[in-house]
Amino acid sequence: MEPSELQAFLIASRDGYISDRIASGDEELTASRAADEQLTASFPEGKPGPGHRVYRIEDDGTPIGCLWLGRAPSTDPTAWWVWDITIDEGFRGRGYGRAAMLLAEREAGAGGATTLGLNVFGSNAIARHLYDSLGYDVIAIRMSKRL
Numbered sequence: 456m457e458p459s460e461l462q463a464f465l466i467a468s469r470d471g472y473i474s475d476r477i478a479s480g481d482e483e484l485t486a487s488r489a490a491d492e493q494l495t496a497s498f499p500e501g502k503p504g505p506g507h508r509v510y511r512i513e514d515d516g517t518p519i520g521c522l523w524l525g526r527a528p529s530t531d532p533t534a535w536w537v538w539d540i541t542i543d544e545g546f547r548g549r550g551y552g553r554a555a556m557l558l559a560e561r562e563a564g565a566g567g568a569t570t571l572g573l574n575v576f577g578s579n580a581i582a583r584h585l586y587d588s589l590g591y592d593v594i595a596i597r598m599s600k601r602l
Contacts, residue, residue, distance in 0.1 A: 456509040464521050468539045475576045480599050512555050519546040522555045527572055535568035552585050
């Protein structure tokens with residue numbers, strides 16, 4: 456992704472993450488703090504930190520989504536993470552998400568990764584189906600009930 460596009464990506468990624476966390480039960484302040492901490496650590500001075508990469512997903516030269524890939528939030532340098540992946544709504548269901556995930560796997564492997572992880576919110580059934588079809592295993596399930 457070009458540096459000129461990165462700021463728009465960071466704003467959209469932050470907003471989407473906050474929305475997903477609120478939809479999953481977090482208070483807005485908690486969700487905002489988590490998003491800000493994550494982005495500050497991963498993008499010091501607004502640029503990708505060591506081991507982080509952001510890709511523009513295109514359809515015939517038209518930007519239709521983004522992929523943010525980097526080291527996992529662990530001390531294991533061989534564990535990588537898909538921090539964010541988005542496909543514009545009008546282009547979903549056409550294989551772009553699958554292609555982006557396969558790119559993530561190739562890039563992570565080329566960078567020395569032996570595992571690639573991600574988080575998917577429970578309400579995102581389409582993404583969960585994609586990850587299941589690609590062979591991703593469920594590692595943990597966090598459950599909640601609104602009272």
